[in-house]
Amino acid sequence: MNDQASQSGVSENLTSGEHAAHNESAEQWMTQLSQRQAYRRSSFKTWLYMVGLLLMLFSATLLPPMAVAGWYDGGEVVLPFAEALGATLGLGLLCWLPVCRFKIDLRNRDGFILVVVFWVLSSLLGALPFILSDQPEIRFVDAVFETVSGLTTTGASVLSGLDTMPRAILYYRAQLHFLGGIGIVVLAVALLPMLGIGGMQLYRASTPGPMKDEKLTPRITETAKNLWYIYVGLNFFCFLAYWLAGMSPFDAVCYSFTTVALGGFAPHDASIGYFQDPVMEWITVGFMLVAMVNFALYFLAWRLRSLSAVYRDPEFRFCMKVVIGIVALACLHLYLDGALLWKSIHLGAFQGISIITGTGLTTASYPAEEHWPAFVPLLLLLGSFFGGCVGSTCGGIKAIRFLLLYKQSVRESRLLVRPTAQIAVKLGDHAIPDRIMQAVWGFYYLYILCYCAFSLALAATGVDLVTAFGTTAACLNNMGVGLGETAGGFSVLNDRATWLMSLAMLVGRLEVFPLLLLFLPDFWK
Amino acid sequence: MAVIGGIVAVTCAYLYFSGAFPLWESLHHGFFQSLSIVTSNGHTTAGYSDWPFFVALLLLLGSFFGGCVGSTCGGIKAIRFLLLYKQSVREIRLLIRPTAQIAVKLGNRPIPDRVMQAVWGFYYLYIFCYCALSLALVGTGLDLVTAFGTAAAGLNNMGVGLGDTASNFSSISDTATVLLTVSMIVGRLEVFPVLLLFHPDFWK
Numbered sequence: 225m226n227d228q229a230s231q232s233g234v235s236e237n238l239t240s241g242e243h244a245a246h247n248e249s250a251e252q253w254m255t256q257l258s259q260r261q262a263y264r265r266s267s268f269k270t271w272l273y274m275v276g277l278l279l280m281l282f283s284a285t286l287l288p289p290m291a292v293a294g295w296y297d298g299g300e301v302v303l304p305f306a307e308a309l310g311a312t313l314g315l316g317l318l319c320w321l322p323v324c325r326f327k328i329d330l331r332n333r334d335g336f337i338l339v340v341v342f343w344v345l346s347s348l349l350g351a352l353p354f355i356l357s358d359q360p361e362i363r364f365v366d367a368v369f370e371t372v373s374g375l376t377t378t379g380a381s382v383l384s385g386l387d388t389m390p391r392a393i394l395y396y397r398a399q400l401h402f403l404g405g406i407g408i409v410v411l412a413v414a415l416l417p418m419l420g421i422g423g424m425q426l427y428r429a430s431t432p433g434p435m436k437d438e439k440l441t442p443r444i445t446e447t448a449k450n451l452w453y454i455y456v457g458l459n460f461f462c463f464l465a466y467w468l469a470g471m472s473p474f475d476a477v478c479y480s481f482t483t484v485a486l487g488g489f490a491p492h493d494a495s496i497g498y499f500q501d502p503v504m505e506w507i508t509v510g511f512m513l514v515a516m517v518n519f520a521l522y523f524l525a526w527r528l529r530s531l532s533a534v535y536r537d538p539e540f541r542f543c544m545k546v547v548i549g550i551v552a553l554a555c556l557h558l559y560l561d562g563a564l565l566w567k568s569i570h571l572g573a574f575q576g577i578s579i580i581t582g583t584g585l586t587t588a589s590y591p592a593e594e595h596w597p598a599f600v601p602l603l604l605l606l607g608s609f610f611g612g613c614v615g616s617t618c619g620g621i622k623a624i625r626f627l628l629l630y631k632q633s634v635r636e637s638r639l640l641v642r643p644t645a646q647i648a649v650k651l652g653d654h655a656i657p658d659r660i661m662q663a664v665w666g667f668y669y670l671y672i673l674c675y676c677a678f679s680l681a682l683a684a685t686g687v688d689l690v691t692a693f694g695t696t697a698a699c700l701n702n703m704g705v706g707l708g709e710t711a712g713g714f715s716v717l718n719d720r721a722t723w724l725m726s727l728a729m730l731v732g733r734l735e736v737f738p739l740l741l742l743f744l745p746d747f748w749k
Numbered sequence: 750m751a752v753i754g755g756i757v758a759v760t761c762a763y764l765y766f767s768g769a770f771p772l773w774e775s776l777h778h779g780f781f782q783s784l785s786i787v788t789s790n791g792h793t794t795a796g797y798s799d800w801p802f803f804v805a806l807l808l809l810l811g812s813f814f815g816g817c818v819g820s821t822c823g824g825i826k827a828i829r830f831l832l833l834y835k836q837s838v839r840e841i842r843l844l845i846r847p848t849a850q851i852a853v854k855l856g857n858r859p860i861p862d863r864v865m866q867a868v869w870g871f872y873y874l875y876i877f878c879y880c881a882l883s884l885a886l887v888g889t890g891l892d893l894v895t896a897f898g899t900a901a902a903g904l905n906n907m908g909v910g911l912g913d914t915a916s917n918f919s920s921i922s923d924t925a926t927v928l929l930t931v932s933m934i935v936g937r938l939e940v941f942p943v944l945l946l947f948h949p950d951f952w953k
Contacts, residue, residue: 333845599888633873636866636871636941637870638950640945658866662836665869666836666837666839666840666841668872669833669836669837679806680810741844744841746845747845
């Protein structure tokens with residue numbers, strides 16, 4: 225909600241800001257130095273303006289949990305949320321008021337900074353209700369971890385004893401997924417292609433809406449609005465399905481938020497395994513599959529009034545093939561390991577899709593050794609690097625990148641046979657420019673590097689190897705189910721490890737580059 | 750050399766601070782063991798597998814690095830990592846100034862795009878082989894640590910496993926032994942030649 229509304233709110237200011245900028249462009253005779261100073265000052269105001277606005281909207285999202293607290297839990301649970309709302313709103317006003325008459329002008333560079341700043345700030349402020357509440361008793365580190373995990377739709381939790389926790393807290397966790405989910409979709413469909421991260425330029429042409437390279441906002445506004453409708457619609461249908469399958473309305477809301485956002489926070493300790501109900505699990509499978517598809521495709525399909533846009537998309541086809549392949553392998557292994565046919569298909573499909581898409585809902589006490597042979601968790605762990613389509617709420621490296629890497633490798637081996645042949649990497653009917661391929665490679669390399677570095681750093685905090693590999697994959701891929709010691713929950717990690725993993729979740733969600741950029745001196749020149 | 754120096758230094762420091770060995774001992778063991786593993790030599794001293802996890806993992810990852818092309822070391826090789834690193838830095842620069850013309854340079858010579866593509870292809874396939882091999886090893890019944898360690902030992906031609914295979918490889922099953930034999934050859938021949946044989950175009 226916050227993203228969509230804020231973007232549209234700013235857009236009016238922006239269009240007038242654009243005109244102003246054009247008129248002033250006649251006065252480009254200023255010396256370089258003063259120009260740079262002017263830019264710096266105005267971009268700082270831009271950040272303040274945007275951050276302030278976003279924070280105020282973020283504070284408004286604390287109202288629904290307050291209502292839930294009032295309805296189910298009584299006054300003492302409302303208070304922490306009210307305090308957090310006050311603090312966030314106050315901070316937002318503090319940023320926004322001094323510059324509220326300022327005409328802002330967003331550029332590429334501001335996009336990077338805003339994405340990082342807002343994601344970090346909302347993680348810190350979103351942790352307030354957890355800290356202020358009496359129950360759960362939770363420290364600052366853990367509260368931040370929980371919030372980051374919610375907003376990045378990871379679903380890794382340090383909390384236990386969920387079944388006795390105030391409903392408002394449970395709802396708030398699910399709502400973090402909901403907000404994070406729409407934030408991510410807008411980020412992936414509207415913002416990252418503009419900024420050109422990891423080959424996402426590819427999507428510049430294919431997403432509907434007016435196009436302008438340097439100005440970000442009008443397109444974001446348009447796209448965000450449409451994505452918002454699709455996202456809310458999906459949530460609503462998911463809620464209906466769960467409700468009809470027999471969940472209480474409260475559970476149905478929580479589970480639909482967590483399913484469509486591919487998150488993983490559940491209002492029960494046993495996750496969806498709590499219900500022991502195959503129908504609900506198959507509903508989850510269905511909606512996870514729907515939610516792992518590029519949301520822009522749904523928008524296109526809706527406009528064309530036919531689903532062929534979805535079927536014909538090469539990324540979608542590739543994604544489905546790989547996912548079905550991995551799931552089939554998992555089912556087969558479970559079957560050969562001695563499970564009944566129907567049960568192995570059911571468990572393989574549910575758990576496979578849940579982990580690959582980075583949802584992290586679990587059933588049958590996954591990944592405990594006694595029920596699951598070691599092969600399956602490892603297969604799914606590697607699968608979680610795959611993720612799903614770009615422009616959905618899933619984590620990992622994303623299908624399109626793997627598709628391009630795979631095509632490139634095939635091309636390489638062809639070229640070895642016939643060194644002089646001219647072979648282009650094609651997607652559908654379009655040849656992919658070298659520039660995009662390079663960006664994809666760069667992303668892949670840095671992602672693997674980050675994975676190794678985070679695993680190493682985690683091992684240095686004293687956990688064993690399996691835990692280090694599993695936990696890092698769970699966080700970097702925004703998947704949320706660890707291995708080894710963290711299989712049951714992430715509260716076993718020490719403080720350093722918890723901070724580290726919070727960072728890993730952000731790095732994975734923001735697709736590595738924006739965070740790295742901020743540490744590059746060139747960026748600040 | 751910069752990378753190897755870094756890895757060796759971190760190993761020594763960690764061994765020292767984790768209290769496994771006194772200062773001189775940790776320098777000695779750190780130097781010996783990390784050079785041995787990183788260059789895929791595989792000589793061991795002082796019960797390497799009992800060392801802290803961090804060191805084992807660091808060296809395991811180090812073994813992917815290998816050494817220079819044209820020497821007898823295993824792994825992905827230093828030149829490729831250098832190029833990958835330079836390419837990534839270039840990517841980040843391009844994000845800031847999308848229209849800039851920046852070439853990847855080695856010494857004074859810019860690297861042709863063709864070469865870069867080949868390096869990327871190799872990197873992707875190598876990582877892919879490693880994942881597939883680890884997965885297959887787990888499929889034969891090894892535990893996770895052993896599978897990761899053994900696959901690295903085989904593919905990088907390094908020869909020191911982790912977990913069950915830390916001392917030697919006799920404890921694994923026949924299927925796993927065959928898999929590892931293949932993987933050593935795949936790693937040594939740098940992946941592509943072996944894959945090519947399975948490509949229908951090659952035999953036309």
